[in-house]
Amino acid sequence: MSSFIIGVMLGLLLAGAWFFGSDIGLVSSTPTSLLATTTGSSLLESGAVSVADQIFGESVVVESITVPPPGVWIAVREADGSDLGNVLGAARVTGPHGAVTIPLLRPTEPKRSYAVELYRDDNNGAFDPSINSVYVDFDTGARVVAFFTTTE
Numbered sequence: 001m002s003s004f005i006i007g008v009m010l011g012l013l014l015a016g017a018w019f020f021g022s023d024i025g026l027v028s029s030t031p032t033s034l035l036a037t038t039t040g041s042s043l044l045e046s047g048a049v050s051v052a053d054q055i056f057g058e059s060v061v062v063e064s065i066t067v068p069p070p071g072v073w074i075a076v077r078e079a080d081g082s083d084l085g086n087v088l089g090a091a092r093v094t095g096p097h098g099a100v101t102i103p104l105l106r107p108t109e110p111k112r113s114y115a116v117e118l119y120r121d122d123n124n125g126a127f128d129p130s131i132n133s134v135y136v137d138f139d140t141g142a143r144v145v146a147f148f149t150t151t152e
Contacts, residue, residue: 048137048144049074051116056108056150060089062100062116069095072135073119073127076102079147084115090127110152118144 050063060076071094078085089104108114118135119127134143 048135049116049118049146051146051148053149053151056110056112056152058104058107060102060104060108060114060116060148062102064096064098065093065100065118066096067093067118067135071095071121073121073132074100074102075117075119075127075129076104076108077115077117079113079115081113084117084145087127087129088114090119092121092127108150110150113147113149115145115147 048067049065051060052063054061062074065072065074071092073090073092075090076088078088088106088108089102091100091102093100102116119129119132120135122132124131136142137144
């Protein structure tokens with residue numbers, strides 16, 4: 001009977017270490033070289049998408065996207081700090097890609113903050129943020145988003 005109790009206690013200890021390990025440093029986290037921050041935001045962002053500050057206008061250029069096929073939707077959203085607002089436009093990519101131009105339904109404004117956020121495709125051919133789920137980083141479990149600011 002005592003070996004059973006010791007086994008249960010050991011199992012609980014191992015399960016707790018696995019579950020809470022990343023919070024107390026037992027499990028290694030994502031290397032910071034895979035994460036990037038942009039100017040104007042102190043939040044950690046995924047290396048799966050890269051966007052630079054750019055001139056305001058009718059479209060946004062995403063420098064690169066590194067996601068596996070079948071790909072994702074890239075949405076441009078208004079940003080207020082880390083809070084994301086309206087979607088201004090979206091484009092579909094089917095895998096790793098560079099220099100993706102996303103046409104907008106409404107132009108960006110000078111000296112404002114915006115974000116690029118990735119969404120999974122539900123295979124209906126149209127982007128809908130209420131239907132398509134947010135794409136998350138496999139290593140961190142966080143949404144994949146990159147912030148940028150517009151210039152004049």
